[in-house]
Amino acid sequence: MIDYAIKHPDKWGNALFEHVEILVITMLISIIVAVFLTIVVLTSDWVSRVFIYVFSILYSIPSLAMFTIMIPVTGLGTTTAIIVLILYNQYILLRHFIAGLNHVDQPIIEAATGLGMSRLQILIQIRAPLAIQTLFTGLRLASVSTIGMATIAAFINAGGLGTILYDGLRTMNIDKILWGSILSAGLALATNAVFIQLEKRIYIGAGR
Numbered sequence: 001m002i003d004y005a006i007k008h009p010d011k012w013g014n015a016l017f018e019h020v021e022i023l024v025i026t027m028l029i030s031i032i033v034a035v036f037l038t039i040v041v042l043t044s045d046w047v048s049r050v051f052i053y054v055f056s057i058l059y060s061i062p063s064l065a066m067f068t069i070m071i072p073v074t075g076l077g078t079t080t081a082i083i084v085l086i087l088y089n090q091y092i093l094l095r096h097f098i099a100g101l102n103h104v105d106q107p108i109i110e111a112a113t114g115l116g117m118s119r120l121q122i123l124i125q126i127r128a129p130l131a132i133q134t135l136f137t138g139l140r141l142a143s144v145s146t147i148g149m150a151t152i153a154a155f156i157n158a159g160g161l162g163t164i165l166y167d168g169l170r171t172m173n174i175d176k177i178l179w180g181s182i183l184s185a186g187l188a189l190a191t192n193a194v195f196i197q198l199e200k201r202i203y204i205g206a207g208r
Contacts, residue, residue: 012164012179019160019187022078022150026085027143033086034093039123041098048098055091063088063149067156081153088149089142096138100131132202140195147188151180161187 041048058066066084074080104127112122128135154162165180167173 012161012183015159015161015164015180016183016187018078019147019150019162019184022081022085022153022158022160023143023146023187023191026082026089026146026150027139029082030086030089030093030142030146031139034090034097037090037094038097038101041094042101042123052091052095052098055087055094058087059091063152064155067153071156076157078153078158080156081150081158085146085149085153089146092142092145093138096134096141097131100134100138101127103134104130133199136195136199136202140192140199143191143195144188147184147191151184 037051041051061069063084066087067080070080070084074083101123108126108130109122112126117125150158150160151162151165154160154166161180161184163180164176165184168176168178168180
């Protein structure tokens with residue numbers, strides 16, 4: 001096992017880099033889309049329920065099936081993987097963003113309105129800071145979910161750590177299977193830890 005890591009640092013190193021690249025691109029676009037959709041759905045409870053319902057249906061579809069459905073549209077490769085991962089993330093992010101922002105006490109919002117603040121100002125300056133814990137929970141869960149699903153995306157030539165894992169399964173190479181699994185799990189744990197530390201730092205900075 002150690003011998004494989006020493007002899008093939010280029011293979012697992014490139015796979016790890018590709019996986020991180022997919023994660024970063026997916027999360028950046030997912031956050032932008034989720035923020036826009038959240039602003040839209042906050043205008044109406046009915047719209048909010050519709051969006052959550054639609055994305056919950058999409059989220060219930062197995063990832064491999066979703067990748068396969070998208071192949072005729074966007075082809076094999078990273079682009080298809082990222083599009084599917086962004087769609088999956090919307091359910092997680094929207095659910096947490098909406099829940100966190102709606103959990104802010106109404107008297108606080110009414111007080112801010114009485115001071116002449118606009119709805120956008122209240123959202124950015126009042127509701128978002130008070131909902132930071134729930135927002136970060138959504139980001140953390142979406143990131144970890146992305147790492148796991150991106151591993152499956154190796155089936156459609158998206159690259160990443162899944163290539164090592166599935167090549168190991170195909171050739172019955174235990175070293176590749178173990179390293180593919182360990183690196184995927186390690187990346188998920190590291191990402192989870194980073195978000196937890198960021199959340200703690202923000203809490204300390206806010207004086208909570």
